[in-house]
Amino acid sequence: MSAISRREFLKSAATYTAAASFLSAGALELRADPLGMPIGCQTWPVREMLAKDFPATIKQLADAGFQTIELCSPVGYADFGFGGLAKYKGPELRKILGDAGVSCVSSHFGIEELRKDQERAIAWAKDVGLTQMVVPSLDGPKKPTLDDVKRAADEYNKMGEQSAKAGIQQGLHNEDFELTTVDGKRTYDLLLGLLDPKLVKFQFQVSTISRGYDAAEYFTKYPGRFISMHVQGWSAEAKKVMPVGQDSLDWKKIFTAAKTGGIKNYFVEMNLEMMRASVPYLHNLQV
Numbered sequence: 001m002s003a004i005s006r007r008e009f010l011k012s013a014a015t016y017t018a019a020a021s022f023l024s025a026g027a028l029e030l031r032a033d034p035l036g037m038p039i040g041c042q043t044w045p046v047r048e049m050l051a052k053d054f055p056a057t058i059k060q061l062a063d064a065g066f067q068t069i070e071l072c073s074p075v076g077y078a079d080f081g082f083g084g085l086a087k088y089k090g091p092e093l094r095k096i097l098g099d100a101g102v103s104c105v106s107s108h109f110g111i112e113e114l115r116k117d118q119e120r121a122i123a124w125a126k127d128v129g130l131t132q133m134v135v136p137s138l139d140g141p142k143k144p145t146l147d148d149v150k151r152a153a154d155e156y157n158k159m160g161e162q163s164a165k166a167g168i169q170q171g172l173h174n175e176d177f178e179l180t181t182v183d184g185k186r187t188y189d190l191l192l193g194l195l196d197p198k199l200v201k202f203q204f205q206v207s208t209i210s211r212g213y214d215a216a217e218y219f220t221k222y223p224g225r226f227i228s229m230h231v232q233g234w235s236a237e238a239k240k241v242m243p244v245g246q247d248s249l250d251w252k253k254i255f256t257a258a259k260t261g262g263i264k265n266y267f268v269e270m271n272l273e274m275m276r277a278s279v280p281y282l283h284n285l286q287v
Contacts, residue, residue, distance in 0.1 A: 034286070034287045037263075039065055040067065040069060040070065041070070042267040043072065043082075045271060047077075055099075065283065068105070069104050070104070070228075071108070073109045074124075075124075090129065105129070105131045105132055106265065107128070107130055108134050132264075135170075135171075137172075137175035138152040138155075139177055142177075148182075153191055156170070157199055160195070160196060163199075164199055169227060171201045171228065173202075173205060174204065179211055192225060201225060201226060203226070203229060204229040206249070217257075219260055223260045226263050227263065227265075229267075230266070231244060232269060233270070241274065243278045245280075246277065252286075255285065268282070
């Protein structure tokens with residue numbers, strides 16, 4: 001299937017029961033990582049488990065082989081299972097993560113919550129110990145004009161400036177708006193030209209290869225512009241998301257190019273069975 005956005009390709013993710021089965025079966029002592037980067041995962045696929053028991057879920061993710069996680073904001077993602085995080089103070093969250101042997105420097109925030117109250121979002125990020133704040137999309141129109149893209153970039157540059165003052169790097173994922181075109185040019189490439197390299201880094205969604213967005217090409221073409229990536233395998237023959245290492249992507253090439261791109265961390269993000277199947281391959285990948 002076409003993996004256009006996180007929400008779309010994860011709609012068919014495993015149920016809570018399958019998630020529990022995956023995690024209990026995944027208690028592996030896997031500790032290795034390409035480029036010396038810890039194996040990470042986005043917590044979106046286990047959001048239902050997080051809503052039921054955050055500490056237990058984090059511990060199980062650690063046991064499954066993930067050493068670092070990426071959260072989603074309890075405000076911007078309140079309706080998706082992350083609202084419960086608001087009950088924990090920053091030191092409490094850090095202790096839960098630390099007790100499980102897991103680190104967390106990045107979280108997703110909805111662009112709308114930053115528009116409404118970026119100061120509050122930054123305060124929460126600082127309290128939790130984050131150094132990266134990522135938005136999934138700038139949420140521009142489906143058929144943007146160049147002026148639409150310029151306005152979106154100008155707004156996000158200002159948000160990046162505010163975050164930078166607090167010592168936090170603002171980052172942009174590539175969801176629906178970023179995958180549009182303007183007069184035959186990719187909006188994503190236009191944004192790479194319009195957003196300030198110092199104020200905004202990019203988080204690459206590897207599964208956008210289904211739309212022709214090649215991770216290694218972007219990392220090489222735009223050195224130093226990226227900070228992280230969401231990792232999904234992709235089968236060119238089957239035209240669908242696959243476990244990393246069981247797909248047709250050249251992961252050694254991708255991670256080698258990631259050095260040039262500036263990648264600091266990466267997060268596996270697929271349905272849970274695929275996440276589990278991806279860990280051993282990443283554990284053994286040498287770049």
